[in-house]
Amino acid sequence: MTEDEAQAWLQEEFDVPRETWERLELFVALLRDEMQRQNLISKASADSLWGRHVVDSAQLLRYAPDPTAGKIWLDLGTGAGFPGIVIALLTPYHVHMVESRKRRCEFLNEVIDRTGISNHATVIADRLENIDSFPADVISARAFAPLDRLIPLSHRFSTENTVWLLPKGKNAVRELKGLSPKRQKMFHVEHSLTNPDAGILVGKG
Template identity: 70%
Template sequence: MTEDEARIWLQNYCDVSRETWDQLDAFLAYLSEEMQHQNLISKASADHIWARHVVDSAQLLSHAPAKGSGKIWLDLGTGAGFPGMIIAILSDYHVEMVESRNRRIAFLESAVSKLGIANKAKIWGARLEQVSTHPVDVISARAFAPLQKLLSLSHRFSTEKTVWLLPKGKNAVKELKGLSPKRQKMFHVEQSLTDPDAGILVGLD
């Protein structure tokens, strides 16, 4: 997917308003500025940021419950803001982002403030083990931990209606096969829009 194709996909599938485009542009500009001070994304992927990071994050919305208003989306290990910040910008979900690294916490908190989205975006500046247990509607994690550990750490936030959206790249099927048969049945694999070799684990508890 080219950068132009990524923007076209966003417009067609996310019905992006001018205000939302401005927020996306402002976030990416701030990320680029902050890259001079800390390594948020790889320099190689920065040249393809709309496809590799924005659409790669936004595509998760197509597997989430359609109406996010009043619902909580928990994003684990948000890092540079993917997918958490993109979901917060593009949707009505209240997005809670868990990040334990101090400089990235500061970046995310500043980004939320600059974009004026504090009403629908919250940063948990702590390890997941320190976050208080509460039910959420969606759990995502782009590069948080191996699947077995991820499920063990975050299962206390899930209910029978919680949807898990876990981009796992080329290792999606391999990681899924490493789970117990009961947990394997929770998930199916969807192909990523941005990488034909990558998979997204979509699960329902």
């Protein structure tokens, strides 16, 4: 997927209003600038930021519940803002982004402030195990931990209706097989739009 194709897909899929598009562009510009000071994404993917990161994040919305007001999206290990910032820019979800690294938290808070999404986007600057539980409608984790660690760490934030959206790259099936049979039944694998060899684990419960 080229950068032009990525942007065209976003426009077609979400009918992105001009103001939202400008916020997405600002986020990308802030990210490129911050990359001069800290390693936020791999240098190899910097030239395909819209495809490898923005669309890769936005595609998760195809499997998420309708983002009506008040619904909570919990993003684990948000890092440079993927998918948390992208979800907050495109939807009214209340997005809680868990990130323990101080400099990345500072960057995320700057993006939230500069893009004007502070009314429904929050950075939780701590390790997940230190955070009090709350029920989430969606739990996502793009590069947080292997599945056999991720589920035990984060399951206390889920309800029977929680949707799990976990991009796992080429390891999706292998990681899923590492879970107990009961946990395996929670999930199925969807192919990633941005990489046909990559999988997204979609689960409920």
